[in-house]
Amino acid sequence: MSVIYVLNGPNLNLLGSREPEVYGTFSLGDLEASLQSWALSKDQTIKVLQTNSEDELIGWIHAAIKEKSSVVINPAAFTHYSYALRDACAALTGSGLSLIEVHISNPHSRETFRHNSVVSGVATGVIAGFGIDSYLLALEQLSRR
Numbered sequence: 704m705s706v707i708y709v710l711n712g713p714n715l716n717l718l719g720s721r722e723p724e725v726y727g728t729f730s731l732g733d734l735e736a737s738l739q740s741w742a743l744s745k746d747q748t749i750k751v752l753q754t755n756s757e758d759e760l761i762g763w764i765h766a767a768i769k770e771k772s773s774v775v776i777n778p779a780a781f782t783h784y785s786y787a788l789r790d791a792c793a794a795l796t797g798s799g800l801s802l803i804e805v806h807i808s809n810p811h812s813r814e815t816f817r818h819n820s821v822v823s824g825v826a827t828g829v830i831a832g833f834g835i836d837s838y839l840l841a842l843e844q845l846s847r848r
């Protein structure tokens with residue numbers, strides 16, 4: 704079984720202290736612990752990564768393509784404007800691999816600039832608004848595919 708990449712974009716390292724009324728009080732470490740416990744229960748290997756760099760995030764998508772791995776990605780603010788990230792995601796899904804875009808909050812219920820995702824159009828699916836469960840639902844879905 705191949706590894707599933709769980710990728711997190713900018714500012715998600717601040718989970719727990721960043722706008723807790725929007726993103727909750729769990730830290731990135733808590734998020735990873737919860738996802739790793741799901742992975743253990745499914746005998747699935749996952750790599751949970753976070754970066755504030757667009758370059759690094761795209762590099763991990765290229766690695767996933769090379770390894771034929773599925774991806775769960777919270778692109779954070781890159782969601783709304785990074786065509787470079789979109790192109791990398793399109794390369795992944797275009798090669799037949801699955802990519803699920805996730806968000807902790809529901810961007811559609813927030814500021815107008817968050818309503819558009821440049822990634823959604825090339826994603827296999829999108830899950831938003833369920834906190835940590837957005838990631839767990841995405842992993843669950845990938846495990847069924």
Ligand code: DQA
Pocket residue numbers: 713714715777778779780781782805806807808809810817
């Ligand atoms: C987010 C929503 C984005 O609009 C925002 O820029 C983030 C987090 C979410 O998980 O709800 O950083 O992707």
